[in-house]
Amino acid sequence: MAVEDLKYFKQFDIKFSTLAIGIHEFHLDIKKKFFAKHKNEEIIDANIQVLLELNKKENLCIFNFTIDxxxxxxxxxxxxxxxxxxHTEETLILKLSEETTGEYEDENILFVNTNEHIYNIEQVLYEIIYAQIPMRKSHEDVEQECNKNMIKQLELYTSKQTQAIDDRWEVLKNLKI
Ligand SMILES: [Zn+2]
Incomplete structure (x- = not known):
């Protein structure tokens, strides 16, 4: 990975252990390369700002994400x-414990060993954002207009395909078996 990319991905390493008790703000920038790293081809481009409000307490950290x-x-x-x-918001709780049991009582609660100093939020953010994409997505769903030219081209292509199939049927029908 290029140095520039390494630098970019560093922003997702949250060094919570050295933070003072209280609220801390982080501003994260999600771009195309974020999704490219996850080999996601469904996302052509991205321009997303994440505000992370981290509330550090004695034995836990509350991560409040505001994603726009x-x-x-x-x-x-x-x-x-x-x-x-x-546009979405999500909360994640990091519980610091001597033993990491691996048993999650809630999907938004994670157990992290007290020896840990950094928590990487890349995967968490990827999943939160990816969950926002519906199965079916269209301009109409977000009150935009579809590209009429593209639709015309597609219809033309589809009718040509259908015509080709019809022609083949004609040939078959005319064959005297
Ligand atoms: Zn469209």
Missing amino acids: GQLTLQCDICLDDLAYPI
């Missing part, structure tokens, strides 16, 4: 780029 911005996806109807808005 947009993803560029592909519209299922016209296949053109779709600017998909993302």
Whole structure:
């Protein structure tokens, strides 16, 4: 990975152990390369700002994420780029304990060994944002208009395909078996 990328991904390493008790703010920037690293081809581009408000307490850290911005996806109807808005909030609790049991009472609560100093939030953010993408996505769903030219081209292509199949049937029908 390039030095520039290493630097970029460093922002997701949250050094919670050295933080003082109280609230701390982090501003994180999610770009295309964030999703490219996760080999996600569904996301064409990304411009998302994450505000992380970290509330450090004696034996736990509360991570409050406020996520705003947009993803560029592909519209299922016209296949053109779709600017998909993302606005969501999520809370994650990191419990510091002597033994990490691996048993989660809640998916938003994680146990971290007291020996740990850094918690990497990359995967967490990836999952929160990815969960915002619906199965079916189109310009209509976000009150935008589909690319009419693209639809026309697609219809033309589909009708040509159908015509080709019909022609083949004609040939078969005319064959005298
Ligand atoms: Zn569309």
